[in-house]
Amino acid sequence: MSVWQIAGWILWLLIIVRYFPREFWPKLKTEPGYQHFVFATVLGLSALWSVKAGIIAGLNIHFLLLTTLILCHGWRIAMLLCLFVSLILILLQQVPIADAGLYAFTTFILPGLFSYLLFLASYRYLTRHLFIYIFVAGFLAAALTIALHMLLVSLWFYAEGRFAWDIIYDNYLKLSILTWFPEALLNGGAITLMAVYQPHWLRTFYDREYLSPER
Template structure:
């Protein structure tokens, strides 16, 4: 394990302990429906992250789904779900134990925080309308979040001198042109379906604001 891999591990664990959502334990014990949502979120996230394609090792491309996690659970629980997905992928051998900290930081924690920031900006500065929620907080947010994640990953590998910037750009960053629409569509469709049929699953969706007739 390199110094930076160890630092990523410590930062990951430190942030999880500092911002651990303590109320989630009680809710998991008392709400069977929430248990199903929680564990299905972990499983779906792990499946999304396990389906990878890439040219260079470590610079694999996959769908993220973090925006949906954030809008469903909030950023703290999204961090926790993403971390459990990483642990599951380590257990099945898709991620090495030494890389678990950096993968968690670059794939779950920092993208979730960025995604929540985009949601918060749309909530405070744009009209609170259902279509704003779906297309800005969902669709556009997901596209920006996966682009942000890819940029973070590129900077991480370049910082450690594992690949030249030209190689990273040619073999990884250019692929953002292929993945951003798929990511936006996936999250946009998920948010649309849940806002219509399962609005109680969306922690960030408020019926009295987004569906108010005077808005």
């Protein structure tokens, strides 16, 4: 393992310990509906992140659905669920165990935190309206999040010397433009459906504020 890979593992473990959501296990044990929701989330993300495409082996692209995950569970529980997803991908040999720490940072820790901060900014500074929640915290945040994810992966591979920058730029980073709208549409559609039919699934959605007739 390289110094980068070891550092990634250490920082990932420190973040798991420091930000472990203590309320998660009691809720999971006592609420069967929440159990089904969590298990479906983990299995769905594992399947989604396993489907990859790319021009050059090692420079693979996949959708994240990370913004939806953050809005459903909050950042801390979302990071814990991504830990389970990562373990499944490691067992399926989709992610090398040595890369797991840096994979975590570039795929869901930093992009997930970024997406959550965008939600907080929209909640704090914009009108609390259903359209704002769906379009800004969902649609727009998802597009920016996957763009950040692909930029972080590009910097990681370049810093480790896996690929030259021109190869990364031409065969990976340029393709990020093609993922922005589909990722935004995927998240925006999922959040719209949940806000209308299953608002209790969205931990960050508040009926009294976003659906208030006074707004």
